[in-house]
Amino acid sequence: MKIGGDxxxxxxxxxxxxxxxxxxxxxxxxxxxxxxxxxxxxxxxLADETGARFRPLDVSDAADIAAAFADIAETEGxxxxxxxxxxxxxxxxxxxxxxxxxxxxxxxxxxxxxxGSFFCASHAALMMAANPPAAPDGERGVIVHTASIxxxxxxxxxxxxxxxxxxxxxxxxxxxxxxADKGIRVCAIAPGLFLTPMLEGLPDEVRESLGAQVPFPxxxxxxxxxxxxxxxxxxxxxxxxxxIRLDGAIRMAPR
Numbered sequence: 001m002k003i004g005g006d007x008x009x010x011x012x013x014x015x016x017x018x019x020x021x022x023x024x025x026x027x028x029x030x031x032x033x034x035x036x037x038x039x040x041x042x043x044x045x046l047a048d049e050t051g052a053r054f055r056p057l058d059v060s061d062a063a064d065i066a067a068a069f070a071d072i073a074e075t076e077g078x079x080x081x082x083x084x085x086x087x088x089x090x091x092x093x094x095x096x097x098x099x100x101x102x103x104x105x106x107x108x109x110x111x112x113x114x115x116g117s118f119f120c121a122s123h124a125a126l127m128m129a130a131n132p133p134a135a136p137d138g139e140r141g142v143i144v145h146t147a148s149i150x151x152x153x154x155x156x157x158x159x160x161x162x163x164x165x166x167x168x169x170x171x172x173x174x175x176x177x178x179x180a181d182k183g184i185r186v187c188a189i190a191p192g193l194f195l196t197p198m199l200e201g202l203p204d205e206v207r208e209s210l211g212a213q214v215p216f217p218x219x220x221x222x223x224x225x226x227x228x229x230x231x232x233x234x235x236x237x238x239x240x241x242x243x244i245r246l247d248g249a250i251r252m253a254p255r
Contacts, residue, residue, distance in 0.1 A: 083146075087112060133183050177241065
């Protein structure tokens with residue numbers, strides 16, 4: 001898929017962080033982009049900045065997901081690329097101070113990070129399947145999920161987050177196989193330590209210390225690095241069924 005003026009894309013969590021960088025990359029290439037996010041203020045501001053369209057979405061709500069993609073179908077008529085960036089990363093140990101991990105908190109992480117990714121991708125795939133096949137391979141669309149290196153290197157307090165991102169990594173290959181006969185490719189990116197809203201609130205010295213742990217380049221990832229890989233996945237037709245670590249070769253310690 002060559003991203004350009006004929007490309008229609010949707011990005012969950014598109015109002016900030018990795019999602020916002022992806023929106024800027026796509027609109028910079030001329031694509032028509034739908035920002036899907038709960039943050040109405042940031043979403044509307046980014047839409048004004050980039051020329052994208054904002055539509056509020058709670059990815060933990062299956063009915064809202066269905067309505068959002070029905071809206072995309074009505075207003076855009078097609079969908080070529082979908083990127084899942086919506087996610088949360090609260091920290092809580094399996095047991096702490098004599099209490100077990102809160103069941104609602106665990107379920108919410110899974111509902112947003114894993115269930116939301118799958119159901120958004122499912123609705124996106126249904127739209128893509130109606131696209132005419134593009135030469136030379138008959139491709140109809142591309143889906144990019146966001147996993148995390150926590151899927152393999154989950155740290156203390158990351159049981160829920162690591163489980164949800166491990167689920168994302170686990171669904172990529174079967175989803176790619178499910179959609180192969182439709183000409184739809186599915187991949188995931190597993191970022192390492194990136195300068196997103198989750199880390200931006202930390203003191204400068206803490207961010208610098210985290211960046212220094214990365215073998216090379218010894219810095220926090222820039223959201224633009226993530227967006228560049230989204231572009232490459234979309235435009236490289238042999239990338240399918242793969243979860244790609246984007247982490248500067250870091251392997252996280254327990255703490």
